[in-house]
Amino acid sequence: xxxxxxxxxxxxxxxxxxxxxxxxxxxxxxxxxxxxxxxxxxxxxxxxxxxxxxxxxxxxxxxxxxxxxxxxxxxxxxxxxxxxxxxxxxxxxxxxxxxxxxxxxxxxxxxxxxxxxxxxxxxxxxxxxxxxxxxxxxxxxxxxxxxxxxxxxxxxxxxxxxxxxxxxxxxxxxxxxxxxxxxxxxxxxxxxxxxxxxxxxxxxxxxxxxx
Numbered sequence: 149x150x151x152x153x154x155x156x157x158x159x160x161x162x163x164x165x166x167x168x169x170x171x172x173x174x175x176x177x178x179x180x181x182x183x184x185x186x187x188x189x190x191x192x193x194x195x196x197x198x199x200x201x202x203x204x205x206x207x208x209x210x211x212x213x214x215x216x217x218x219x220x221x222x223x224x225x226x227x228x229x230x231x232x233x234x235x236x237x238x239x240x241x242x243x244x245x246x247x248x249x250x251x252x253x254x255x256x257x258x259x260x261x262x263x264x265x266x267x268x269x270x271x272x273x274x275x276x277x278x279x280x281x282x283x284x285x286x287x288x289x290x291x292x293x294x295x296x297x298x299x300x301x302x303x304x305x306x307x308x309x310x311x312x313x314x315x316x317x318x319x320x321x322x323x324x325x326x327x328x329x330x331x332x333x334x335x336x337x338x339x340x341x342x343x344x345x346x347x348x349x350x351x352x353x354x355x356x357x358x359x
Contacts, residue, residue: 149286150191153179154203154213162263163202163235169271172282174200183213185220192226198286199227205236205256208243219243224250229342233285237261240338244347248340255285258338258349258356262329269320273308277333280304291348294339298350302334 151174155164164179175197178187183203191197201218203210209217219227228251234240240256247254264274280301288294308330316322339348 149174149282150176150178150188150197150199152183152188152199152201152203152212152218153177154183154211155180156213156215157204159263160203162266165266166264166274166278167202170275170278170282172200172279181213185212185214185216185218185223188212188218189223189226192223196226196228196230198231200233200282200285202235205234205239205243207238207241208246210234210236210239210243219247224252227252231255231286231288233281235261240340240347244338244340248342248344248347251342252340253288253342254340255288256338256340257332257336259332259336261332261336262325264329265323265326267320269315270312270326273311273330277304277308277330281333288339288341290341294341294348295351298334298337298339298348301337302350302352305330305334 151172153164153167154160176191201210205211210219212218224247231253232247232255234256237257237260240254240258244254244256284297288297309327312322312327312330334350335353341348
C-alpha cells in the first residue's frame, strides 16, 4: 500500500493532519514534499501497489504537492489491477472512468467534499472512519463487494454522526461542514470497478450535482 498525502494549502493541510493521527500500516508513505508524481512513479515501477491518496481533485485530475496531475497515463498503466482511494473532489468522474478502462478499481468522489474538522474532540471519529476505508476499499473487486463496502461505510458514518450529536449535547459546537464531512464519505463516494462501463454509488446517494 502507498499513501500519498499533500499539504500545500489549508484544505490539504487539514487532510494531512488527519492522516497523521491515523497510524495506518502503509508500505510506502509519500507526504508533503515527497508526494509528487515523480516519486509515485518511481515507487510503482518497483511493483504495483494499491494507493490511498488525499489531495485536491477535479473531474479529470488529482493534484500532487506541486499541483501537477498525479495520475498521468503512464502512472495509470502501472496501477493496472490495483485499487485507488482518492479523497479528492470530483475525482471519480472523468478520471475514475479512465482508470476503470485501465483495469483499476477507483474509489473516489462525484462532487466537492469537505476536509476533516481539526478539533481534537473529533480525532477518534475520523480515525474510525478512515481506518475502515483504508482496510476495506482494497477488498472492492465486484458489484457485490462494492455495495457491501458502501453499506458498511454508511452504517459506520451514521454511528459517528450519533457520536457527534453526543458531543454537541455536551456543549461542543459542531459546524454544518463537520456533519457534511462525515456524511459525504458514503453519500458522495463513487466507485468505478476495473473494466466496467458503469459506476456504483450507495443506493441512497442523492442525484449528482453538475459542477
